Amino acid sequence: MSNDRDIAMKGAGYYSKSTAGARDVIENGLPMILKAVDAIEQPDGSQTFTMADMGCADGGTSIGMVGEALGAIRKKWPRRPIQMVYSDLPRNDFSQLFQIVHGQTDIESYYGDIDNLYVYASATSFHDAIFPPESLGIGFSATASHYISKNPCTISDHVHMVGASGDEREAYVEQGRKDWETFLVRRTAELSSQGRLVLFNFGIDEEGRYLGNTGGINMFDTFNECWREQLDAGNITTEEYLNTNFQQCYRTVDQFTAPLSDESNPVFRAGLRLEHVESKVVRCPYEREFTEGHGDADRFAREYIPTLRSWSEVAFASALSPERPVEERVSIIDNFYGAYEERVRQAPQGHAMDYVHIYLILRKE
Amino acid sequence: MSNDRDIAMKGAGYYSKSTAGARDVIENGLPMILKAVDAIEQPDGSQTFTMADMGCADGGTSIGMVGEALGAIRKKWPRRPIQMVYSDLPRNDFSQLFQIVHGQTDIESYYGDIDNLYVYASATSFHDAIFPPESLGIGFSATASHYISKNPCTISDHVHMVGASGDEREAYVEQGRKDWETFLVRRTAELSSQGRLVLFNFGIDEEGRYLGNTGGINMFDTFNECWREQLDAGNITTEEYLNTNFQQCYRTVDQFTAPLSDESNPVFRAGLRLEHVESKVVRCPYEREFTEGHGDADRFAREYIPTLRSWSEVAFASALSPERPVEERVSIIDNFYGAYEERVRQAPQGHAMDYVHIYLILRKE
Numbered sequence: 014m015s016n017d018r019d020i021a022m023k024g025a026g027y028y029s030k031s032t033a034g035a036r037d038v039i040e041n042g043l044p045m046i047l048k049a050v051d052a053i054e055q056p057d058g059s060q061t062f063t064m065a066d067m068g069c070a071d072g073g074t075s076i077g078m079v080g081e082a083l084g085a086i087r088k089k090w091p092r093r094p095i096q097m098v099y100s101d102l103p104r105n106d107f108s109q110l111f112q113i114v115h116g117q118t119d120i121e122s123y124y125g126d127i128d129n130l131y132v133y134a135s136a137t138s139f140h141d142a143i144f145p146p147e148s149l150g151i152g153f154s155a156t157a158s159h160y161i162s163k164n165p166c167t168i169s170d171h172v173h174m175v176g177a178s179g180d181e182r183e184a185y186v187e188q189g190r191k192d193w194e195t196f197l198v199r200r201t202a203e204l205s206s207q208g209r210l211v212l213f214n215f216g217i218d219e220e221g222r223y224l225g226n227t228g229g230i231n232m233f234d235t236f237n238e239c240w241r242e243q244l245d246a247g248n249i250t251t252e253e254y255l256n257t258n259f260q261q262c263y264r265t266v267d268q269f270t271a272p273l274s275d276e277s278n279p280v281f282r283a284g285l286r287l288e289h290v291e292s293k294v295v296r297c298p299y300e301r302e303f304t305e306g307h308g309d310a311d312r313f314a315r316e317y318i319p320t321l322r323s324w325s326e327v328a329f330a331s332a333l334s335p336e337r338p339v340e341e342r343v344s345i346i347d348n349f350y351g352a353y354e355e356r357v358r359q360a361p362q363g364h365a366m367d368y369v370h371i372y373l374i375l376r377k378e
Numbered sequence: 379m380s381n382d383r384d385i386a387m388k389g390a391g392y393y394s395k396s397t398a399g400a401r402d403v404i405e406n407g408l409p410m411i412l413k414a415v416d417a418i419e420q421p422d423g424s425q426t427f428t429m430a431d432m433g434c435a436d437g438g439t440s441i442g443m444v445g446e447a448l449g450a451i452r453k454k455w456p457r458r459p460i461q462m463v464y465s466d467l468p469r470n471d472f473s474q475l476f477q478i479v480h481g482q483t484d485i486e487s488y489y490g491d492i493d494n495l496y497v498y499a500s501a502t503s504f505h506d507a508i509f510p511p512e513s514l515g516i517g518f519s520a521t522a523s524h525y526i527s528k529n530p531c532t533i534s535d536h537v538h539m540v541g542a543s544g545d546e547r548e549a550y551v552e553q554g555r556k557d558w559e560t561f562l563v564r565r566t567a568e569l570s571s572q573g574r575l576v577l578f579n580f581g582i583d584e585e586g587r588y589l590g591n592t593g594g595i596n597m598f599d600t601f602n603e604c605w606r607e608q609l610d611a612g613n614i615t616t617e618e619y620l621n622t623n624f625q626q627c628y629r630t631v632d633q634f635t636a637p638l639s640d641e642s643n644p645v646f647r648a649g650l651r652l653e654h655v656e657s658k659v660v661r662c663p664y665e666r667e668f669t670e671g672h673g674d675a676d677r678f679a680r681e682y683i684p685t686l687r688s689w690s691e692v693a694f695a696s697a698l699s700p701e702r703p704v705e706e707r708v709s710i711i712d713n714f715y716g717a718y719e720e721r722v723r724q725a726p727q728g729h730a731m732d733y734v735h736i737y738l739i740l741r742k743e
Contacts (some may be wrong), residue, residue: 061510094510098498103480107472111501115468131510133463133498136476145426145459145496 033298036074038368039155041295042213043078049151049209049374050085057090062150067139068157069099072110073120080123087127100135100143107134140195144203152200155213159261161192172240173233173259175223189262194272194280201283204377216371217265218292227294229363239352248345257332269371284378291372300365314358321366322350398663401439403733404520406660407578408443414516414574414739415450422455427515432504433522434464437475438485445488452492465500465508472499505560509568517565520578524626526557537605538598538624540588554627559637559645566648569742581736582630583657592659594728604717613710622697634736654739665730679723686731687715
């Protein structure tokens with residue numbers, strides 16, 4: 014997952030280590046990346062080949078995949094210089110990213126295995142132009158495009174657009190549509206001819222499933238219920254509850270592919286084509302270990318909550334009044350996740366943060 | 379100054395704010411940069427123009443100059459996409475750098491004023507290849523190239539090579555020679571034809587002056603004396619004293635220019651030519667305020683020491699045994715700078731960290 018928002022995340026590999034599932038999502042998509050590399054019909058030579066990981070966080074979840082992809086790129090084009098560009102927002106921990114990529118942590122890195130390779134970072138939002146025109150060979154992004162450029166409205170009775178209804182739901186869908194179109198228009202301008210986008214997006218699959226909602230207990234509903242408990246107990250105000258809205262939109266498969274099939278759409282007109290689409294569910298590694306392995310509800314609860322907290326905490330913490338002393342805010346957030354953890358401990362069955370992704374390969378004509 | 383070493387520096391603009399003099403050094407060199415841009419005979423078009431700031435730290439000291447240079451580049455080539463690449467080592471605070479460049483701090487930034495501009499960071503050491511061959515238009519670096527790739531030996535009776543003698547001095551000079559040649563060979567390969575390097579290097583001028591040694595009290599000798607006091611008082615061990623060696627080499631004007639005039643040198647043979655060289659002394663802003671302004675020795679001492687400490691602390695702190703508890707190490711370092719501060723307070727005359735730079739403009743044939 015990415016922190017393509019104005020937040021600081023916990024550094025020192027915390028993010029990668031608590032998101033083993035996010036790495037599984039990427040590793041599962043490796044054949045698609047290699048297929049995309051293979052399909053690019055461009056000659057070898059002195060022209061630089063650029064690959065990007067947009068919404069990279071600390072780069073730890075993608076490092077295995079990126080290494081494989083760069084190896085395939087080098088093999089296909091022995092002479093071309095390769096640029097690998099990692100992007101995220103300015104408050105991302107880029108120092109941690111570089112330490113991981115340059116092999117200064119205990120995470121294995123491809124750096125040094127591939128010659129004529131140049132690694133860079135960008136802090137330009139993927140809603141804006143990150144690269145010069147026609148300079149991008151492969152644009153990769155995993156679990157990032159659901160971050161929208163702004164919240165179009167507050168959600169009166171939920172914390173996430175998947176639980177919103179009526180006009181509120183519509184407003185999020187529309188914001189998601191606009192941001193997705195902008196993302197694709199920007200990337201299409203940046204892609205070289207024959208370049209590919211390989212995008213693994215959080216979304217809603219054909220069966221209506223999405224992150225943490227795959228048949229068991231709905232994770233976002235649980236977030237909302239636990240947060241409402243904080244409201245009902247008088248720990249947070251109504252205003253704070255209303256201001257708690259994940260700056261995200263989960264799109265359906267149709268919403269993802271519409272700009273690529275509608276011939277009047279600016280994305281289609283710019284030359285971007287759908288090459289492959291599929292939905293995949295990656296099972297929650299913590300739930301699997303619990304169900305198929307240790308069976309210890311306490312351990313499951315203790316291990317499971319941090320993976321939720323790693324990416325969701327900012328949505329709750331940033332909604333709290335800045336007039337509250339910091340310790341008070343910390344205490345509210347600790348209580349909130351503590352209550353969620355206690356629910357899991359008391360009745361673990363059905364809790365699972367299964368990942369639901371819409372995998373896309375797109376080609377520039 | 380740069381932290382082109384394996385160190386973490388204090389973030390949140392601390393570095394830029396305490397190094398007003400370093401910014402003056404760059405601002406004084408602005409006409410040289412603009413002259414270099416003006417001299418580059420390359421056509422306008424779709425080919426990307428790349429500028430680099432190597433050893434950038436948080437980017438705050440160079441941001442005014444970089445903005446002016448990018449403005450001149452845009453004016454000269456209205457159509458070319460521009461890449462601005464900041465480089466330093468992985469532990470540098472790249473998040474702070476990006477926040478400054480993207481206008482998220484109180485420091486004014488050029489970002490948004492120049493169209494078709496793409497900003498990146500690199501964490502590759504300037505001793506290695508940072509850019510693809512023939513892709514660099516202007517390579518800028520200020521107050522960074524004195525960091526050498528390793529210490530060739532310990533210095534028995536001083537903390538810096540400027541105070542070393544005999545074989546020890548020779549070993550540092552030789553390491554400095556090799557690293558400078560490598561730096562120039564790397565950059566020459568990266569420069570496009572007509573590209574320029576604009577380098578403001580700490581060094582030793584024609585009169586033997588260097589940083590903190592311009593006629594008054596020698597700053598590095600004072601460092602050494604205060605550190606020896608710690609040794610004599612039993613606060614540090616002989617081993618720790620011996621291990622305290624700034625990983626730096628100050629080169630003379632002749633040493634800087636030798637690879638550009640010796641036709642058998644790999645740098646000359648690669649096509650790099652000397653276009654301009656001059657030495658400049660930039661007066662210590664703290665000493666000037668004291669001498670010409672407030673005249674308050676206590677204030678001078680309090681304001682002066684942090685600017686020394688901002689870049690020198692790592693050399694002393696990293697020499698202390700890791701077996702000492704952290705608090706003990708902090709206490710030794712505090713005592714050390716406290717003693718230096720007290721010297722300044724008691725007898726302020728002659729203390730000054732005047733900057734001595736060798737300014738170079740180099741051209742690739």
